[in-house]
Amino acid sequence: MVYSRRESPGSRRLLLSLLLLAAWEAGSGQLHYSVPEEAKHGTFVGRIAQDLGLELAELVPRLFRVASKGREDLLEVNLQNGVLFVNSRIDREELCGRSAECGIHLEVIVDRPLQVFHVEVEVKDVNDNPPSFSRQEQRLFILESRMPNSRFPVEGAADLDIGANAELRYKLNPNEYFDLEVKTNEEETNFLELVLKKTLDREETQEHRLLLIAVDGGKPELTGTVQLLINVLDANDNAPEFDKSVYNVRLLENTPSGTLVIKLNASDADEGINKEIAYFFSNLVPDDVKSKFILNSNSGEIKIKEELDYEDCNLYEINIDAVDRSTFPLTGHCKVVVRVLDVNDNPPEMAITSLFLPVKEDAPLSTVIALISVSDRDSGANGQVTCSLTPKVPFKLVSTFKNYYSLVLDSALDRESLSVYNVVVTARDRGSPSLWATASVSVEVADVNDNAPAFAQPEYTVFVKENNPPGCHIFTVSARDADAQENALVSYSLVERRVGERALSSYVSVHAESGKVYALQPLDHEELELLQFQVSARDAGVPPLGSNVTLQVFVLDENDNVPALLASRAGGSGGAVSELVPRSVGAGHVVTKVRAVDADSGYNAWLSYELQPAAGGARSPFRVGLYTGEISTTRALDEADAPLQRLLVLVKDHGEPALTATATVLVSLVESGQAPKSSSRASAGAADPKAALVDVNVYLIVAICAVSSLLVLTLLLYTALRCSAPPTEVACGPGKATLVCSSAVGSWSYSQQRRQRVCSGEGPPKTDLMAFSPSLPHGPSSADNVSLKNLSLTNFFLIL
Structure with missing residues (x-):
């Protein structure tokens, strides 16, 4: 049984430290072994314990162990017999690469006492790797x-x-x-x-x-x-070759353009670009043959480029080169012989000479415009030609000689109706089937000055605000001339005449080229309400032609006049008015009336009256009518009222912006015995309201009848004049007179009588009248009736 003990890296570092501390008692030794690579597991390497002089019984008690740098599992020691053997596969190429020397360094360590032995195991190469190429x-x-x-x-x-x-x-x-x-x-x-x-x-x-x-x-x-x-x-070592050296083709002479003549096919034994072939006309081919045929360099197709004519040429020899596309190209050759077969294919031919163009639109009939000659290359009936024109043209053909014709004018021309005629001449032979040819002649009609400039309408109505800046543009006239070039070049001018005592050119001017009309000076509605004049348009032809247009320029009113105070019984115009009023009068007593006029028209002349508050904020016992200007008492006077009342009346028109004027009325309060007779008469009149009302009604009826008659007569006269004049289209025209009421509740107002001058350059000045319709206030008092009578009389005389 093999005993093996492995220790952690921390234990090995500790052992190395102990080795350094106990180096004096450590032994040393050096052994060398060898082992072939790829040796099997358990292969004997050497008796390491015996070679180191260690007893087998001491191996375990002295903690015999083997340590190696790198892989520790390649070699192992059997502690039972002290033999070093192969533990796992050893690959020298993996361990050392292509290094000539390859070995495994082992450290054998025993304790008690500590001894360290060095063992070197050489790994020998075996032929275990075949030669290898990087690619298959x-x-x-x-x-x-x-x-x-x-x-x-x-x-x-x-x-x-x-x-x-x-x-x-x-x-x-x-x-x-x-x-x-x-x-x-x-x-x-x-x-x-x-x-x-x-x-x-x-x-x-x-x-x-x-x-x-x-x-x-x-x-x-x-x-x-x-x-x-x-x-x-491939190398370009083969020249292109044709199937035949000579190709014979027959074509009818009427073969249309684009028809395929022959498709050539040459072959090349090379490859790639050396095999690609392009076809070209040989240098031997003349230009006239190239003009008849076209060769596709890629496909080798020869097609007809222009129609063939047997009468011109009946045989074509075309030399063709086939060239490969190599850097150093090789060439093959062949010849194509094209024989043209004759047919009756020659249409008539025409030549148009001596063109006398353009033709004036007033040219006389039978004027020669062009000479036409016809021919046919065929013979017999195929060469006999007749000519004709397109219908509905003012021209005709006249035969002057065999195969010669003249194009002459057959009816009158009008350039404004049609300026260019495309005349098509057809020549047809008598062959079967017949052939024909056409020729087009563009006959341009030259202009003569036979049209005068024309305006879109004979009269224009223009509205201009008064006080315009000098030189402002007020209108543009435009006339159209149906002629051409200088005959249609229009210039504009004023038809000069007198406007009152001044020339028309001092008021307006017109730009000769653009037709823009300018006001040369500020216009005044109060001086000139209508300016009527004519503008002439004349072309540059010889002789020149012209026409006129009438412009009616209405000057619109602006609020540029301040209300003007009229003279009263007790004071001059613009001065203070003094009145004596008894302290015994009651509420509603008319003290006096402030009268003012405005030179403007319409709302700009519509006046209203306001009583300014008294100084110190004291409430005045007087009031003023908003639109009548009558000053009357609001209550009965008493002793607390100051004996002298200073009233400031503000007169204001309704323009934008409004203009104002002020009138001062001094009212002296006196005892009843000190009142003047006129006041007594006024009081007496107030005592008899029915009589005053009758007088007012009489005068009012007379005034209304007179004004109505004058208005009806004016409207009838105006309608008759407008109906007799030719109809015109205007953007806007003078409207009917508008009766302006002062307010919803109604009150009296009037404007100053004036004679407005309407200048057209012809006849005396005309009179323009504008009146404001009255509206009676609710519940008039006796004093109001007297004032109404006076006001009606005043208005009547002012209107007349």
Whole structure:
């Protein structure tokens, strides 16, 4: 029984330390053994205990053990008999690689007392590894044009053994093309070369397979093999060859273009690019033959490029070269003979000369436009030709001589209807079947100035806000001329006339090329509400033609006038108004009326009145009508009221932004006996409200009838004028007069009478009137009736 004791690395380090401390009592020894690699388990190596002088009985008590660096399980000691034997497989190549010397170092340790012995076990090589190649197959590519004695390196084999077991020799299987030559280089390693014995022929053998054998020097010998696969590369040593040297082809002369004439086929015994063939016309082929035929260089197909004509040539000899695509190409040759067979295939031919173009659209009838000559290369009926034109063209053909025609004008031309005529002339022979030919003549019609510039509509309505900046663009006129070139080049100008005392050109101008109309100065609605003028458009033809368009420019009102105060009974315009009021008057007594006008129109002239709060915040006993301007009492006056009341009335229009003016009214409170007679009369009038109301109604009815009659007459006259004028399309036009009411509850308001000048350049200025409809307040008092009477009379006279 074999006793073996293994210790941990920590125990070994402790033992080594003890060895250093007890080196004085440690013994030493050196043994050397040898063992072949691959020895079986239990193979005897040596009697290690006996050789070290140890008694077998002492091995166990003295803790006999063996330690080795690296693998510890390769060798083991039988403690029963002290024999060192092989414990596991020993592979020298794995243990030492290709090192010439290989051994296992053992340390034998015994205790009590401590002794250390060194044992070296040499591992001897055996021939257990055959030669091996890195690949199972080696492929070589050799050009067939390589000369004999050419050499080609071959990768050798490797043997993991050493010494004679790794000494290799090589053998090559017998063949007629290659030998093997082995050389030794400076590192004493073998260098293998294949030596070419005779020239290769790829066309005969494309591939050679050789077996390379490597044999080592061991006993017994071991071998390794590798397959050598030699591919013979092609060399361009064969020229292309055709099946025939001469090819004969017959074709009808009316064979269409693109028809296949013949497909050539040349072959080449080479391979790869040396076998690829391209076909070309020989240098011997003239250019006129190349113009008739086309050769596909890849497929060898010869096709007709242009139609053949027996009358021109009835025999073509075409020399063809077949060239391979090698770097140093070889060429094969053949000839293709094409015989053309005659048929009746000649259509008529036409020639158009002496073109008198372009033709003016006012050219007289029978004007000669072109001369046409026809011919046919055939004979007899096949050569007799007649000509005709496409229908529905203003031209005709006139025969002037045999096979000669004139193209003449047959009806009037209009370039604006059609500017170019494509006239097709057809020539047809009398063959059976007949052949024909066509020729196209593009007849261009030249323009004459026969169209005046035309506007899209005869009149335009333009709206411009007053106070415009000088030079602003207000409109663009555009006229179209159906003619061409300079006959259609339109320029614009104003039709000059007087506008009142000033020239039209002082108000507006027009750009000659673009037709843009500009206002040269700011326009004033209060001075000029309508500016009517004409713009002329004239082309550049000779003589020039022109037309006019009317522009109606309405000047729209803007809020640019401040309300103006009118003169009153007690003060001048813009000054303070003084009124005497008895302290005994009651609520609703009309003290006075503030009158103002606005030079603007519409909402810009719609005025409202506001009473500014008194200084100190005291509540005033007076109020002002929002739209009437009447100042009246809000309550009965008493002694606490100041004897002098200063009222500030703010007059404001409804423009954006609103403009304002102020009026100052001084009201003196007096006793009843000190009131003026006028006040008494007013009080007396207030005492009789029915009589005042009757007077107001009479005047109001008269005023309304007069205004209504004038308005109806104006509308009838305007409608008659508009109906008699030609219809126009305008973006927007002057609308009907709008009656503007002051508010939802209604009140009186009026605008200043003014005569608005509407200038069209013809006739006297016209009168424009705009009135605001009144709306009576709810529950008028007697004082209000008197004021209403005065206001109605005032409005009536202002309107008239």
